Amino acid sequence: xxxxGPAESTELWLLWKRAHELVRAAVVADMTTASGLSxxxxxxxxxxxxxxxVLRQNAIAAALGWDRTRLSHLLTRMEKRDYLVRAKVANGVxxxxxxxxxxTVEASVPSLNDSTRRHLLDRLGPDDAKALRxxxxxLLSGEDGR
Amino acid sequence: xxxxGPAESTELWLLWKRAHELVRAAVVADMTTASGLSxxxxxxxxxxxxxxxVLRQNAIAAALGWDRTRLSHLLTRMEKRDYLVRAKVANGVxxxxxxxxxxTVEASVPSLNDSTRRHLLDRLGPDDAKALRxxxxxLLSGEDGR
DNA sequence: AGGGAGGTGTTGACATGTCAACACCTGGTC
DNA sequence: GACCAGGTGTTGACATGTCAACACCTCCCT
Numbered sequence: 558x559x560x561x562g563p564a565e566s567t568e569l570w571l572l573w574k575r576a577h578e579l580v581r582a583a584v585v586a587d588m589t590t591a592s593g594l595s596x597x598x599x600x601x602x603x604x605x606x607x608x609x610x611v612l613r614q615n616a617i618a619a620a621l622g623w624d625r626t627r628l629s630h631l632l633t634r635m636e637k638r639d640y641l642v643r644a645k646v647a648n649g650v651x652x653x654x655x656x657x658x659x660x661t662v663e664a665s666v667p668s669l670n671d672s673t674r675r676h677l678l679d680r681l682g683p684d685d686a687k688a689l690r691x692x693x694x695x696l697l698s699g700e701d702g703r
Numbered sequence: 704x705x706x707x708g709p710a711e712s713t714e715l716w717l718l719w720k721r722a723h724e725l726v727r728a729a730v731v732a733d734m735t736t737a738s739g740l741s742x743x744x745x746x747x748x749x750x751x752x753x754x755x756x757v758l759r760q761n762a763i764a765a766a767l768g769w770d771r772t773r774l775s776h777l778l779t780r781m782e783k784r785d786y787l788v789r790a791k792v793a794n795g796v797x798x799x800x801x802x803x804x805x806x807t808v809e810a811s812v813p814s815l816n817d818s819t820r821r822h823l824l825d826r827l828g829p830d831d832a833k834a835l836r837x838x839x840x841x842l843l844s845g846e847d848g849r
Numbered sequence: 850a851g852g853g854a855g856g857t858g859t860t861g862a863c864a865t866g867t868c869a870a871c872a873c874c875t876g877g878t879c
Numbered sequence: 880g881a882c883c884a885g886g887t888g889t890t891g892a893c894a895t896g897t898c899a900a901c902a903c904c905t906c907c908c909t
Binding site for chain 1: 710711712713715716717718719720721722723724725726727728730749767768812815816819820823824826827831832834835836837838839840841842843845
């Protein structure tokens with residue numbers, strides 16, 4: 558064929574990015590209309606909520622794969638809106654979900670479930686969903702030994 | 704177990720995001736040291752390069768799944784650095800790669816291939832790579848009829 | 850010709866993320 | 880105790896992305 562094209566690995570990476578971006582855009586659009594939260598804010602709140610409402614700042618950054626600085630700025634903004642509080646602790650900072658934050662997450666989780674099901678699960682079918690899950694878990698498994 | 708956890712769909716989505724973020728961070732780090740280009744700039748240059756060096760601005764946005772505004776701002780910055788030029792045309796704007804841009808992409812494509820191979824392909828093995836490719840193509844296929 | 854309607858791109862104000870430098874704490878080591 | 884090393888978080892300047900409003904085409908319809 559006429560197109561030499563990029564290496565297989567790069568091609569796969571570009572396709573993956575596009576697909577990820579596609580799903581992300583759809584989910585973000587749903588979440589914005591449903592809860593008014595940005596993707597980043599929702600990530601933090603869901604993360605906190607799943608852990609019972611209290612987490613070291615460090616742990617959040619690790620769980621989301623984020624940079625410390627980014628999280629710090631975001632938490633500053635979220636603290637002002639009363640979604641959470643920060644308290645100094647042993648070696649670091651402890652973040653605690655506050656009522657406003659808890660209410661907001663709990664209100665948006667159903668929409669999120671719905672959105673991800675429609676834009677991701679339903680478009681894949683059970684076999685592909687299983688396959689995708691295995692693949693991402695394999696990719697992530699190398700990292701846990703951090 | 705004790706954790707109720709999110710719905711299957713949301714859980715898969717969060718895992719996928721983490722894995723994507725993990726690979727992205729690794730590839731971006733490589734590319735930054737190799738070429739000094741940001742991810743966004745590299746995306747645009749690769750896209751242009753693969754198409755022979757000329758593309759409608761609109762087509763770039765579609766290929767990358769981006770917003771018009773974002774691309775416009777980025778192209779303004781890249782035009783200043785002489786990576787490309789814009790020219791008004793029939794119904795829209797035509798973007799053309801310039802020598803500096805072409806040199807830069809061509810110099811970074813090998814690094815990109817290498818990086819994506821190490822951080823993605825090699826971590827998956829042939830079967831998973833094939834499976835992932837099928838999955839993302841299926842996700843993207845619904846969009847082409849746009 | 851006149852006059853929308855839809856598609857394409859730009860602009861400026863603002864939100865968000867990134868980078869490098871710093872401050873702080875804890876734990877070893879002498 | 881005094882020191883340094885590593886880990887954690889913050890800050891401010893800057894880069895980048897997003898949003899809403901606008902300008903400009905082209906096509907189509909009467």
